Amino acid sequence: MENRLPLRIVLAKVGLDGHDRGVKIVTRALRDAGFHVIYPGLWQAPEAVVRTVADEDADWLGISLLSGTHMTLVPRILQLMKEARLDNVGVLVGGIIPEADIPKLLELGVARVFGPGTPLPEIIDFLRSQGSRTHA
Amino acid sequence: MATAIDRKLWAQWQQEIESAPPPAQPATTVSGMPIDPLYTPDNLEGFEYDTSLGYPGQYPYTRGIHATMHRGRLWTMRQFAGFGTARQTNERFKFLVDKGQTGLSTAFDLPTLMGLDSDDPRSLGEVGRLGVAMDTIDDMRQLFSGIDIGKISVSMTINAPAAVVMAFYLANAKDQGVDWKKLRGTIQNDTLKEFHAQNEIYFPPEPSVRLTIDVIEFCTRQVPQWNPVSVSGYHIREAGSTAAQELAFTLADGFHYIDQCLARGLNVDEFAPRLSFFFNAHNDLFEEVAKYRAARAVWAERLRNHYGATNENSWKLRFHAQTAGCSLQDKQPQVNLIRVAYQALAAVLGGCQSLHTNSMDETLALPSEHAVTLALRTQQVLAHETGVTNTVDPLGGSYFVETLTRQMQQQAHDYFDRIDGMGGMLSAIDRGFFRREIAEAAFAFQREFDVKHKIVVGVNAYQETDEKPLEILSIDHTVESEQIESLKRVRQSRSRADAERTLNAVRHAAEAQQNIMPALLEAAEARNTVGEVMHALADVYGRCDSAVV
Numbered sequence: 186m187e188n189r190l191p192l193r194i195v196l197a198k199v200g201l202d203g204h205d206r207g208v209k210i211v212t213r214a215l216r217d218a219g220f221h222v223i224y225p226g227l228w229q230a231p232e233a234v235v236r237t238v239a240d241e242d243a244d245w246l247g248i249s250l251l252s253g254t255h256m257t258l259v260p261r262i263l264q265l266m267k268e269a270r271l272d273n274v275g276v277l278v279g280g281i282i283p284e285a286d287i288p289k290l291l292e293l294g295v296a297r298v299f300g301p302g303t304p305l306p307e308i309i310d311f312l313r314s315q316g317s318r319t320h321a
Numbered sequence: 322m323a324t325a326i327d328r329k330l331w332a333q334w335q336q337e338i339e340s341a342p343p344p345a346q347p348a349t350t351v352s353g354m355p356i357d358p359l360y361t362p363d364n365l366e367g368f369e370y371d372t373s374l375g376y377p378g379q380y381p382y383t384r385g386i387h388a389t390m391h392r393g394r395l396w397t398m399r400q401f402a403g404f405g406t407a408r409q410t411n412e413r414f415k416f417l418v419d420k421g422q423t424g425l426s427t428a429f430d431l432p433t434l435m436g437l438d439s440d441d442p443r444s445l446g447e448v449g450r451l452g453v454a455m456d457t458i459d460d461m462r463q464l465f466s467g468i469d470i471g472k473i474s475v476s477m478t479i480n481a482p483a484a485v486v487m488a489f490y491l492a493n494a495k496d497q498g499v500d501w502k503k504l505r506g507t508i509q510n511d512t513l514k515e516f517h518a519q520n521e522i523y524f525p526p527e528p529s530v531r532l533t534i535d536v537i538e539f540c541t542r543q544v545p546q547w548n549p550v551s552v553s554g555y556h557i558r559e560a561g562s563t564a565a566q567e568l569a570f571t572l573a574d575g576f577h578y579i580d581q582c583l584a585r586g587l588n589v590d591e592f593a594p595r596l597s598f599f600f601n602a603h604n605d606l607f608e609e610v611a612k613y614r615a616a617r618a619v620w621a622e623r624l625r626n627h628y629g630a631t632n633e634n635s636w637k638l639r640f641h642a643q644t645a646g647c648s649l650q651d652k653q654p655q656v657n658l659i660r661v662a663y664q665a666l667a668a669v670l671g672g673c674q675s676l677h678t679n680s681m682d683e684t685l686a687l688p689s690e691h692a693v694t695l696a697l698r699t700q701q702v703l704a705h706e707t708g709v710t711n712t713v714d715p716l717g718g719s720y721f722v723e724t725l726t727r728q729m730q731q732q733a734h735d736y737f738d739r740i741d742g743m744g745g746m747l748s749a750i751d752r753g754f755f756r757r758e759i760a761e762a763a764f765a766f767q768r769e770f771d772v773k774h775k776i777v778v779g780v781n782a783y784q785e786t787d788e789k790p791l792e793i794l795s796i797d798h799t800v801e802s803e804q805i806e807s808l809k810r811v812r813q814s815r816s817r818a819d820a821e822r823t824l825n826a827v828r829h830a831a832e833a834q835q836n837i838m839p840a841l842l843e844a845a846e847a848r849n850t851v852g853e854v855m856h857a858l859a860d861v862y863g864r865c866d867s868a869v870v
């Protein structure tokens with residue numbers, strides 16, 4: 186018998202970037218697929234994102250960035266996660282990330298980068314294949 | 322229109338089509354509108370040439386706002402530019418002017434668009450990245466240094482802080498001794514669509530609209546050749562709307578601005594001729610052409626019959642088009658050149674007044690010079706080699722295009738009724754109506770993409786396994802510190818007393834509900850920053866910084 190709680194995922198728009206078409210689509214698709222999704226809206230500071238991850242006891246954090254600031258904001262969030270001892274939470278990045286930056290983000294500890302045009306089932310399958318990190 | 326239809330031949334065709342295999346992908350537009358296999362006079366019941374369509378340059382302008390359209394004069398090829406500091410963008414502007422470009426189009430960076438200064442902690446990593454950084458009138462002076470703004474038309478894409486940036490522009494013109502009556506250009510200044518889609522929001526909706534109207538009112542009286550608003554569907558479409566939603570929401574925004582101007586005591590014929598529009602040019606060729614044609618007819622009809630405008634220029638919907646950024650792909654990016662070419666064709670067949678063609682690398686970064694040149698060449702090939710400019714509205718009279726144009730008009734009117742039913746524009750925003758409609762449409766498209774009912778070449782079909790990345794423009798990271806340093810110097814060298822006095826005057830004018838522009842002009846001259854002026858306004862108007870979902 187399956188007796189597991191649904192995975193909890195915080196999706197975040199950080200900084201000033203207002204492109205929220207993608208994050209809203211992903212929010213809805215993950216929710217429809219049975220995940221517990223928390224999307225606190227636009228313009229989150231890195232500190233606020235990390236607080237949400239802690240408060241919501243999240244298994245995953247998905248950061249959406251389309252303004253080109255990923256190399257500033259993602260390392261900052263990862264650092265804050267470490268400081269808050271949330272390193273066990275998996276981090277995904279979605280949006281417009283130039284090819285050359287992907288290995289750098291993975292090196293920093295990002296689990297996966299989903300670019301534009303990713304089919305939704307690919308994200309869902311990835312999360313299901315990973316299982317729960319905090320409660321495993 | 323020919324109306325006689327041989328029913329026997331029709332039945333024969335019908336039989337053939339029914340026995341044919343269905344299409345691999347459903348025959349719908351990119352917006353999901355079902356399309357019939359064939360259009361005939363049956364689709365155009367009651368269609369009379371003179372009353373239903375008419376001539377270009379004549380009411381209701383379905384065929385175009387000028388008698389000769391692009392045969393008489395080509396559209397303006399206006400490419401959007403801006404990056405780094407005002408000095409860097411000024412160099413690019415001069416380069417473009419030297420190449421013969423007759424209009425400039427300014428992109429601001431995200432902090433400026435959000436009303437923040439370059440040294441605001443929230444601006445970290447964003448200064449000069451997606452456009453030029455603008456903190457004070459000093460930057461405006463630098464941006465247009467050595468350029469005769471009395472001669473060249475200047476477009477500025479900015480919304481929440483539009484009134485503040487317009488004040489910088491006008492104060493600078495005054496300092497340069499340029500008569501405001503000579504200034505030509507456009508400021509986007511469309512705050513409503515920020516709430517629907519683009520999310521560059523600072524104040525709540527009501528004071529946001531008030532600022533938009535302040536600019537329209539002030540320019541109507543003092544800067545008569547300026548377009549004080551560019552009512553924009555572009556961003557609504559980018560956020561995932563359908564073509565019909567783009568059309569309907571944009572025109573509804575335009576009507577709301579008109580209502581507010583009338584409430585200020587302006588006469589519709591004083592300001593309506595200077596209202597301009599900005600639409601997306603997306604992938605679905607015929608749907609886009611129908612959208613532009615419908616836009617002109619709906620606007621003209623409303624202006625003449627509902628608002629009682631008598632000046633023909635009030636009836637004419639003039640628009641700029643930009644090819645759809647959201648259609649560009651990071652996979653096989655050269656293919657974007659082809660997408661952009663078809664999109665540009667749609668805008669031209671639809672009768673645009675000016676056009677920006679995106680560069681193939683714009684999903685990845687600001688465009689390289691090579692990519693920008695190809696984008697401009699795309700328009701030049703269209704203008705000079707394809708022959709599409711030889712006759713006006715070449716698709717007019719097509720059973721299909723006329724049917725789609727009618728459907729678009731009907732869908733727009735249905736949306737107007739729904740918005741009215743919710744108590745009008747601001748009430749519909751408050752209920753989240755526009756955001757919900759757009760999000761539904763975006764999700765519907767994604768589903769179609771996921772099941773391959775909609776094919777995106779190179780992405781969910783025809784993928785390449787071994788792709789070579791494009792060379793992209795990289796941004797100089799010293800821009801941010803350079804800009805912050807120069808902002809610091811302004812703060813140190815200006816008169817603190819003048820800065821504070823003029824900011825107080827801004828607060829008083831806002832409280833007294835006076836037109837804010839005279840106070841903003843003084844605040845600009847006193848070298849206040851965009852962020853400081855926006856703060857002062859927020860003391861009266863409040864902020865809209867709660868989570869927008």
